[in-house]
Amino acid sequence: MAVYDLERLNILVVEDNSFVRGIFEQLLRGFxxxxxxxxxxxxxxxxxxxHAQLFSQMRGPMEVDLVISDLIMAPVDGLLLLRWxxxxxxSPNRFLPFIMLSGAADAGYVASARxxxxxxxxxxxxxxxxxxxxxxxxxxHPRPFIATQTYFGPDRRRRQGVPPGKERRLTMDxxxxxxxxxxxxxxxxxxxxxWRFHLPNRLRDKVGGLGNDExxxxxxxxxxxxxxxxERTSVxxxxxxxxxxxxxxxxxxEALAQPSGxxxxxxxxxxxxxxxxxxxxxxxxxxxxxFGKMLYDxxxxxxxxTDGSVETVKAHVDAMRAVIREKxxxxxxxxxxxxLLSLKEAVKKFAGAA
Numbered sequence: 001m002a003v004y005d006l007e008r009l010n011i012l013v014v015e016d017n018s019f020v021r022g023i024f025e026q027l028l029r030g031f032x033x034x035x036x037x038x039x040x041x042x043x044x045x046x047x048x049x050x051h052a053q054l055f056s057q058m059r060g061p062m063e064v065d066l067v068i069s070d071l072i073m074a075p076v077d078g079l080l081l082l083r084w085x086x087x088x089x090x091s092p093n094r095f096l097p098f099i100m101l102s103g104a105a106d107a108g109y110v111a112s113a114r115x116x117x118x119x120x121x122x123x124x125x126x127x128x129x130x131x132x133x134x135x136x137x138x139x140x141h142p143r144p145f146i147a148t149q150t151y152f153g154p155d156r157r158r159r160q161g162v163p164p165g166k167e168r169r170l171t172m173d174x175x176x177x178x179x180x181x182x183x184x185x186x187x188x189x190x191x192x193x194x195w196r197f198h199l200p201n202r203l204r205d206k207v208g209g210l211g212n213d214e215x216x217x218x219x220x221x222x223x224x225x226x227x228x229x230x231e232r233t234s235v236x237x238x239x240x241x242x243x244x245x246x247x248x249x250x251x252x253x254e255a256l257a258q259p260s261g262x263x264x265x266x267x268x269x270x271x272x273x274x275x276x277x278x279x280x281x282x283x284x285x286x287x288x289x290x291f292g293k294m295l296y297d298x299x300x301x302x303x304x305x306t307d308g309s310v311e312t313v314k315a316h317v318d319a320m321r322a323v324i325r326e327k328x329x330x331x332x333x334x335x336x337x338x339x340l341l342s343l344k345e346a347v348k349k350f351a352g353a354a
Contacts, residue, residue, distance in 0.1 A: 002216035004139065004207040007034040010062045014038075014045040014069035014081065015101070017275060019240045023233055023282075024068070024101075027131060030226040031218060035062060042076030042084075045069065050090055064096065065203060066138065068122070071102035071109060072274060078102070079112055086117040086152050094152065095145055095182055095199065097138045101126070103278020103289075117153020119143070125281030125289050128226035132218065139204050140215040145197040147185060155196070230282065237283035238324050244272050245324075248317050255310045262305040269313055270299040276320065287323045287332055291316055291343065298347065308350040315346035 011033055015021040021038055028036045039045035049064060067085070071078040078100055085091050085098060100113040103124035110121050119142070120134050143154035176194045201209075209216050248269060255265040273295035280288025295316040303309055319339050322328070328336055 001214060002209045002212045004136075004209060004216045004218055006032050006135075006207055006218070008206050009033050009065050009203075010035045010037065011066045011068060012037045012039060012045060012048060012064050014040075014042060014067065014073070014078065016041050016070060016073040019236070020070075020279065023230070024131075026229060026233075027128060027226055030128075030229055031132070031135070031222055037064070041073040042069070042078060042081035045081055046076065046084055049085065049092055051092075063092070065206065066097045066099070068099045068101055071100055071113065072271075079116055082113065082116045082118060094185060095197070097142065097203065099134055099138065103274055103292075114156055115151070117151070119154050124278030125283075125286070127282065128223060128230055132223050132226070136215065136217065139201075139207060139209070142201055142203070145199070147195040147197070148193070149190075152185070231284065234283045234285070237279065237285070238327075241276065241280070241285075241288060241320070241324055244276055245317050245321055248272055248313060252310050252314050252317070255305075256307065262310075266299050266303050266305055266309070270296060270303075273299060273316075284329045285323060286330065287328060287336055287339065288320055290340070291320050291323070294343065294347070312347055312350040315343060315350065319343045 011028055013021060013024050013028070013036060015024060015038070018040070021040070025036045025038055037048065039048055045067070049067075067081075069078040069081055082098055082100065085096055086094055097119045098117070099120045099122050100118045101122045101124065102109060113121050119138055122130060122134050145153060146155050175192070176196050179195055179197045180199070182197065182199055204210070204212075204216070207216075251265045251269050251272075255262045273292050276292030277289050277296050278292070280286055280290075280292060295313065298312055299309070319342070322339060323332070326335070328339075330336075332339065
């Protein structure tokens with residue numbers, strides 16, 4: 001089995017949360033990725049990619065080998081960025097590997113990313129091991145790209161040899177035109193016309209797998225060191241989480257101070273809940289992710305925005321503050337179950353008061 005060296009890889013991380021962006025950059029450096037560029041949102045990433053390069057003072061201009069992007073960002077989110085990479089004439093590489101990163105790993109978001117041509121979907125909370133596995137999947141098992149009138153991206157069917165009667169495609173392999181060059185991307189003329197691109201595995205060659213068809217791995221000590229680094233950041237996470245909880249409490253105060261027109265506050269609450277649901281489990285506080293998801297679900301666009309709804313938000317804030325204050329890791333055992341039960345009862349109570 002080949003042992004890969006990521007020193008020659010150039011990865012662009014797109015994430016609007018500065019704390020998570022820094023952690024992810026640190027994690028990739030722990031895997032000895034040669035250069036990690038960052039962008040604070042999709043618009044920032046487009047500007048970097050338009051020039052088909054990142055820039056390092058030590059290494060000069062470099063082409064991007066892989067994009068890892070958050071999904072929910074403003075003003076340009078991960079889905080719009082992916083659409084631009086796969087479809088724009090200004091895109092430097094429409095075949096660019098793309099990992100979508102999001103705490104909103106709901107079926108709808110996953111399907112949207114898949115249908116726009118994402119190579120992989122990495123759910124938050126993430127671990128060093130999950131990042132490691134997604135990197136190896138991109139390197140070892142790149143799917144051939146498919147071009148039709150309505151889609152351009154990696155083959156959405158991961159498994160080959162689908163049993164008879166289970167195949168939903170109308171186009172069979174014998175009807176597909178195989179292309180071995182990325183120089184010209186052909187758009188299908190007829191709805192039934194399909195082009196499949198079989199290209200050299202440039203990433204595997206770049207990391208030291210040239211001429212080897214077997215899956216490879218990173219040095220095992222790098223994975224252990226990366227996991228340890230994530231554990232060390234748990235102290236920083238508690239400070240970050242406290243800041244977010246303080247913002248939520250302030251938004252509750254603002255909402256209660258006005259009898260109507262609370263949509264702005266609830267939209268911000270929903271975004272903060274989305275961040276909390278995505279981060280807690282990464283840093284050893286999975287209950288923060290559980291409570292964050294609960295808050296995200298109850299403050300969506302259909303939220304009633306009544307005083308009862310505001311009290312529901314405050315109940316979630318109190319529960320998450322208890323997790324941080326008591327340093328409740330894992331599922332929290334009996335204490336965690338009691339917190340979850342109390343929170344569910346509070347949600348039911350205030351829903352009845354809404």
